[in-house]
Amino acid sequence: MPTPPRSIRPVGDRAVLVQLDGLSEVLGLYEALREHPLPGQVDLVAAAETVLVTADSAVAARGFAARLRAIEPRTAAAANDGLVTVDVIYDGDDLDEVGELTGLGANGVIAAHTGQLWTAAFGGFAPGFAYLVGDDRLRVARRNSPRRAVPAGAVALADAYSAVYPRVTPGGWQLIGRTDAVLWSPGREQPALIQPGNRVQFRAVREFVRAAPTASGTDVVDLPADLLVVQPGPQTTVQDLGRPGLAHLGVAGAGALDRGALRRSNRLVGNPASAAVLENALGGLVLDARTEQVVAVAGASVLITISRTDAAPRVMPTDAPFALHAGERLTLDAPAWGVRSYVAVRGGFDLPLVLGSRSTDSMSGIGPAPLIAGTGLRVLPAPPTSVVGAAEPAVDPPDAVTVLRYVPGPRADWFSADTLADFDRIDWAVTAQSNRIGLRLDGPAVERARGGELPSEGTVSGAIQLPASGLPVLFLADHPVTGGYPVLGVVLHADLDRAAQLGTGARIRFAAIPPEIPNES
Numbered sequence: 001m002p003t004p005p006r007s008i009r010p011v012g013d014r015a016v017l018v019q020l021d022g023l024s025e026v027l028g029l030y031e032a033l034r035e036h037p038l039p040g041q042v043d044l045v046a047a048a049e050t051v052l053v054t055a056d057s058a059v060a061a062r063g064f065a066a067r068l069r070a071i072e073p074r075t076a077a078a079a080n081d082g083l084v085t086v087d088v089i090y091d092g093d094d095l096d097e098v099g100e101l102t103g104l105g106a107n108g109v110i111a112a113h114t115g116q117l118w119t120a121a122f123g124g125f126a127p128g129f130a131y132l133v134g135d136d137r138l139r140v141a142r143r144n145s146p147r148r149a150v151p152a153g154a155v156a157l158a159d160a161y162s163a164v165y166p167r168v169t170p171g172g173w174q175l176i177g178r179t180d181a182v183l184w185s186p187g188r189e190q191p192a193l194i195q196p197g198n199r200v201q202f203r204a205v206r207e208f209v210r211a212a213p214t215a216s217g218t219d220v221v222d223l224p225a226d227l228l229v230v231q232p233g234p235q236t237t238v239q240d241l242g243r244p245g246l247a248h249l250g251v252a253g254a255g256a257l258d259r260g261a262l263r264r265s266n267r268l269v270g271n272p273a274s275a276a277v278l279e280n281a282l283g284g285l286v287l288d289a290r291t292e293q294v295v296a297v298a299g300a301s302v303l304i305t306i307s308r309t310d311a312a313p314r315v316m317p318t319d320a321p322f323a324l325h326a327g328e329r330l331t332l333d334a335p336a337w338g339v340r341s342y343v344a345v346r347g348g349f350d351l352p353l354v355l356g357s358r359s360t361d362s363m364s365g366i367g368p369a370p371l372i373a374g375t376g377l378r379v380l381p382a383p384p385t386s387v388v389g390a391a392e393p394a395v396d397p398p399d400a401v402t403v404l405r406y407v408p409g410p411r412a413d414w415f416s417a418d419t420l421a422d423f424d425r426i427d428w429a430v431t432a433q434s435n436r437i438g439l440r441l442d443g444p445a446v447e448r449a450r451g452g453e454l455p456s457e458g459t460v461s462g463a464i465q466l467p468a469s470g471l472p473v474l475f476l477a478d479h480p481v482t483g484g485y486p487v488l489g490v491v492l493h494a495d496l497d498r499a500a501q502l503g504t505g506a507r508i509r510f511a512a513i514p515p516e517i518p519n520e521s
Contacts (some may be wrong), residue, residue, distance in 0.1 A: 002024070002025050002028060002073035002074050002075045003020075003021050003025060003073055004069070004073050005018045005019060005020055005029075005068065005069070005073075005520075006019045006020060006021065007019040007519075007520060008064075008065045008068055008069070008518075008519075008520040009409050009410035009519055009520075010061075010407055010409055010410065010490075010515040010516075010517035010518075010519055011052065011054075011407075011409070011410050011460055011463075011487075011490050012406070012407050012460060012462050012463075012489075012490030012491065012492065012493065013058040013061060013407060013490075013492050013493060013515075013516060013517070014054060014055045014056075014057065014058055014060075014061045014460070014493050015052060015053060015054040015055060015061060015460050015490075016052075016053050016061065016064045016065060016068070016517060017050050017051075017052050017053075017410040017457065017458070018050060018051045018052075018053065018068060019049060019050055020049060020050065020051065021049075022049065023048060023049075023121055023133065024075040025073065025074075025075060026046050026047065026048070026049065026050065026051055026121075026122070027046065027075070027121065027122075027196065027197065028073065028074040028075045029046075029051050029068075029071065029073075029074075030044060030046040030051055030122075030196065030248075031074075031197070032071055032074065033051070033053065033071075034248075038053065038055075038060075038063075038064055038067050038068070039060060039063065039067075040055045040056045040057060040059070040060025040061070040063075041053060041054070041055060041056075041060075041064075042054045042055060042056045042244050042245055043244060043245055043246075043247040043248070043253075044247065044248050045122070045123070045247045045248060045457075045458030045459075045481055045482060046121070046122040046123070046196060046248070046458075047122055047455065047456050047457040047458060047482060048121070048122070048131075048455040048456065048457075049455055049457070050455075050457040050458065051458075052247075052457065052458025052459075052460070053068070054244075054247070054460060056244075058493070058516065061517055062516055062517055064517070065517065065518050065520050069520070081119075081197055081198065081199050082198050082199070083117075083198070083199045083200075083201060084193060084194050084198050084199070084200050084201070085200075085201045085203055086155075086164065086179050086181050086200060086201070086202050086203065087179055087180070087181065087203050087205045087208060088113075088114075088155050088177040088178065088179050088202050088203065088204060088205065089177055089178055089179075089204075089205060089206065089207070089208070090106075090109075090110045090113075090155075090176060090177040090204055091177060091178070092154070092155065092156075092174075092175035092176040092177045092178065093175050094143070094174040094175045094176060095109060095110075095175075095176045095177070097174065098138070098140055098157060098174050098176055101140045101141075102137065102138060102139075102140060104137065104138075109138065109176060110176075110177075110204055112135075112137045112138055113138060113155075113157075113162065113176065113177075113202050114201075114202045114203060114204050116134050116135060117134075117199045117200070117201055118132035118133065118134045118162055118199065118200040118201075118202070119132065119133050119134070119197070119198075119199055119200070120132055120194045120195060120196050120197060120198040120199075120200060121133045121161075121196065122196055123192070123196065123247075123248055123249055123250040123481065123482070124163065124250055124456075124481075124482060125169075125250065125456075125480040125481060125482050125483075126165075126166055126167060126169055126184075126250050126363075126364055126480075127166060127167075127184045127191065127192065127249055127250040127251045127364045127366065128166030128167075128183035128184025128191070128192045128193065128194070128249070128250060129163060129164075129165065129166055129183070129250055130163060130164075130183075130192070130194040130195070130196070130198075130200075131161045131163060132161055132162045132163060132194075132200055133160060133161060134160075134162065136160060138157050138162065139159065139160050140157050140158065140159075140174050141158070141159070142158045142159070142172040142173060142174070143172045143173070143174060145172075146170055146171055146172030147170065147171055147172070148170050149168050149169070149170065150165050150168065150169055150170065150171040150173070150175065151165070151168055151178070152165060152166060152167045152168050152183075153165065153178045153179045153180055153181065153183075154171075154173075154175050154177075154178055155175070155176055155177040155178060155179055155202070156171070156173035156174055156175050156176065157173060157174045157176060158172070158173040158174060162202075164179060164181070164183055164194075165183075166183035166184040167184065167364075167365060179208075180208045181193060186354045186355050186366060191249060191355065192249045192250070195249075196248065223378060224290065224376075225290055225376025225377055225378060226289070226290055226291045226293065226345075226377060226378055226379040227287050227288065227289055227290065227293065227345070227376070227377040227379065228287065228288040228290060228374070228375070228376055228377070229285075229286070229287060229371045229372065229373055229374065229375040229376075229377065230286035230287065230288055230329070230373060231284055231285065231286040231373055232280075232284070232285060232370065232371040232372055232373065232375075233280050233281065233282060233283055233284025233285040233286075233332065234281050234282045234284060235280070235281045235282075235370055236278055236279065236280045236281070236285050236370065236371045237278070237279050237359075237360035237362070237368075237370050237371065237436075238276050238277075238278060238279075238349055238351055238358055238359065238360055238367065238368050238371075239254075239255055239256040239257075239262065239276065239277060239278075239279040239342075239358075239359045239360065240255060240256070240262070240274055240275065240276045240277070240357055240358050240359050241255050241256070241259065241262070241273065241274050241357070241359075242254045242255020242256075242357055242359050242477060243255070243354075243355050243356050243357035243359065243361075243366075246355060247458065247481050250364070250481050250482075251355065251361070251364060251366065251481070252361060252363055252364065252477065252478055252479055252480070252481055253461065253477055254357065254359040254360070254361035254363075254366070254367070254477050254478055255357070255359045255477050256277070256279055256342065256359075256477070256500075257279070257340055257436060257476055257477050257496075257497075257499075257500035258299050258340055258342065258497045258500040258501060259496075259497060260497045261298040261299035261340070261341075261342045261395075261497070261500075262277055262279075262298075262342050262344075264296075264298040264319065264342075264392060265277055265296045265297060265298040265299070265342040265343065265344035266344045266348075267389050267392075268296035268298070268319070268320065268321045268344065268388070268389040268391075268392065269294050269295065269296045269321050269344045269345060269346040269388060269389070270294075270346055270382060270386035270387050270388045270389065271344060271346065271347070271348050271382075271386065272348075275344065275347075275348030275349075275380075276348050276349040276351060276358040276359075277342045277343055277344040277345075277348070277349065278342070278343040278344075278349070278371070279340055279341075279342055280332060280340065280341045280342075280343060281339055281340055282334060282335065282339060282503070283300075283302050283332045283333050283334040283335055283341070284332065284333075284334065285330075285331070285332040285341075285343070286329060286330070286331050286332075287329070287330045287343075287377075288328075288329050288330075289324045289325060289326055289327065289328050289329070289330070290326060291326050291379070292323070292324075292325055292326055293323070293324040293345050293346065293379065294321055294322070294323060294324070294345065294346035294388055295321070295322055295323075295324045295330065295343065295344065295345050295346075296319070296320065296321045296322070296343075296344050296389075297316075297318050297319075297332070297341055297342065297343050297344075298318060298319050298341070298342050298344075298395075299318075299338060299340050299341040299342045299395075299501065300335035300337065300338025300339055300340055300341045300501060301318065301335055301336040301337050301338055301394070301397065302318060302332045302333055302334070302335045302336070302338075302341050303315065303332075303333040303336075304316040304317070304318065304330065304331070304332060304333075305330070305331045305333070306322075306324065306328050306329070306330055306331075307328065307329050307331065308325075308327055308328045308329065309327075317391065317394075318341075318394060319391060319392045319393070319394050319395070320390075320391035320392070321346075321388050321389060321391075324345075330343075335503075336397075337397040337398065337501075338397070338398070338501040338503070339500065339501050339502065339503045340500055340501060345379050346379075346382045346386065346388065347379045347380040347381055347382040347386075348379070348380050349377055349378070349379060349380070350377075350378035350379060350380045351368050351378075352368075354366055354367050361478055362435065362436045362437065362478045363436075363437055363478040363479065363480060364478075398498065398501060398502065398506070400507065401427055401507045401508070401509050402498055402499075402502060402506065402507065402508050402509070403508075403509050403510075403511050404474075404491045404492075404495045404498065404499060404508055404509070404510055404511070405491065405492045405495055405510075405511050405512075405513050406462070406464060406489035406490055406491045406492065406510050406511070406512060406513070407489055407490055407492070407512075407513060407514075407515045407517075408420065408488070408489045408512050408515070409487070409488075409489060409490070409515070409519065410487060410490075411454065411486035411487050411488065412488055412489060413449075414448050414449060414450055414454070414466075414486040414488075415446065415447075415448060415449050415466075415486075415488060416449040419446060419447060419449065420488070420512070423446060423488065423510060424509070424510055424511060424512055425509075426443050426444060426509070427443070427507045427508070427509055428441040428442065428443045428472065428507065428508045428509070428510070429441065429442045429443060429505060429506070429507055429508075430442075430502050430503065430504055430505060430506045430507075430508065431504065432504045434504070435478075436476055436477060436478040437475070437476060437478045437479055437480075438465075438473045438474055438475045438476050438479055439473070439474040439476065439499060439502065439508075440471070440473050441471060441472045441473070441474065441508065442471060443471065443472075444470075445469060445470030445471060446466050446470045446471075446472065446488070447470060448466070448470075448486065453484060454484055454485065454486050455484065456482045456483060456484040457482060457483070457484075458481065458482055459475060459479055459480065459481065459482060459483045459487065460475070460479075460490060461475055461476060461477055461479060461493075461496060462474070462475060462490045462491035462492070462493065462495075462496055462499075463475040463479070463483075463487045463490050463491075464487060464488045464489045464490065464491065464510070465483055465485045465486070465487050465488075466485055466486055466487075466488055467485045468485070472488070474491065474499060474508075476496070476499065476500065489510070489512065491510075492513075
């Protein structure tokens with residue numbers, strides 16, 4: 001008989017983590033919330049023992065616990081049990097070792113893998129990655145040393161699960177074969193080939209047979225660029241407000257790290273907040289204008305220079321709209337403070353929508369690639385009703401030590417009270433290994449109060465994750481959707497814009513605040 005949740009824990013100020021007895025209860029709650037979402041519900045992430053429920057506001061999240069308790073416990077139904085057949089050539093590098101570990105031999109592993117129907121339990125760390133559950137005959141440990149690159153299509157085993165890697169990624173699973181099935185394709189109506197609840201049948205083949213692709217009959221028109229990238233700087237990507245609501249498929253929200261700066265730059269040129277802009281890290285961006293543009297730059301404090309061959313250069317302020325004429329060159333210098341600058345043009349950048357967004361997701365590879373020299377950029381026509389804004393006051397530079405407020409949990413109980421108190425007294429330093437996935441911090445290692453490993457569970461932007469090294473990682477917009485390290489706390493949504501502007505060497509102090517979402521353990 002299904003049992004009610006064991007606990008409901010706050011995850012920052014916009015999410016809760018529901019702890020359940022087992023996978024059947026997890027899938028039952030997941031199905032219930034997919035069929036009847038809670039008011040304000042944005043995302044769901046099912047895992048081995050938990051369901052992460054994310055809200056669109058702190059107000060909505062505060063009502064989640066009571067509503068979740070009111071849901072009748074149930075086990076998974078067969079609503080999404082469509083059969084997916086995956087052809088596999090069983091020649092994986094670890095096949096013989098798995099045969100020894102299980103005592104089945106290589107042929108026995110193949111027979112066990114193909115001789116049962118697997119069930120897709122939940123999504124994983126990458127779009128299209130699904131954890132498949134079967135019987136215990138193929139239970140094996142992960143590799144002691146993860147591979148730096150597992151090829152796309154690799155069929156693998158780890159713990160009690162099987163999976164297929166949808167793209168090249170690091171991984172520590174045991175590889176037993178390969179498939180040419182496309183696990184993830186944003187252009188499909190259902191991008192993920194395997195979704196939670198599906199049944200999966202693996203079929204051994206000697207070679208892959210696929211029909212030749214047919215011509216689409218559509219001519220690609222290469223339109224002239226409005227702006228040309230001369231130099232992208234250390235990194236420049238296209239960003240908007242991201243793609244929320246797809247975490248169940250392994251897709252993080254992505255989008256601008258400093259959303260306030262994105263909104264401000266768009267407001268200044270008369271765009272809606274959702275228009276695509278350029279997010280530049282650490283300056284060095286050089287753009288040549290081929291057509292007349294209205295531009296605004298917000299975020300980090302950078303020197304903006306406009307130059308042309310037949311006139312003296314002029315310096316433009318941040319946080320104000322300005323004209324960029326055809327034949328002129330825009331250059332962003334290295335920031336005096338801050339990291340990320342947001343370059344908006346009136347109308348917004350014209351790139352294909354991928355799953356409802358033009359954002360680059362550096363973790364999953366979804367969206368346009370980071371800009372390189374020679375990239376041409378098209379600009380959408382501005383609506384006739386759009387109004388260019390007036391200059392706005394510049395944002396104050398960060399303090400010598402940036403204080404980020406956080407809500408303890410959901411796994412603060414993995415650390416002693418003394419450790420948690422000490423954590424808030426430390427000035428953590430941002431390291432050079434930081435990126436859009438997260439800020440990697442340096443300082444004294446944080447010790448756990450308990451041993452063992454945490455089953456993978458959903459994560460959010462702002463999560464302060466403590467890996468085995470004991471050095472915190474503060475997740476940002478391109479974070480993995482699930483993680484297996486305990487999260488000590490989650491930074492408030494309102495403070496994440498400040499984290500986006502902290503560069504190498506910047507100092508952070510965390511400040512715990514009481515949760516507004518009740519912790520029902």
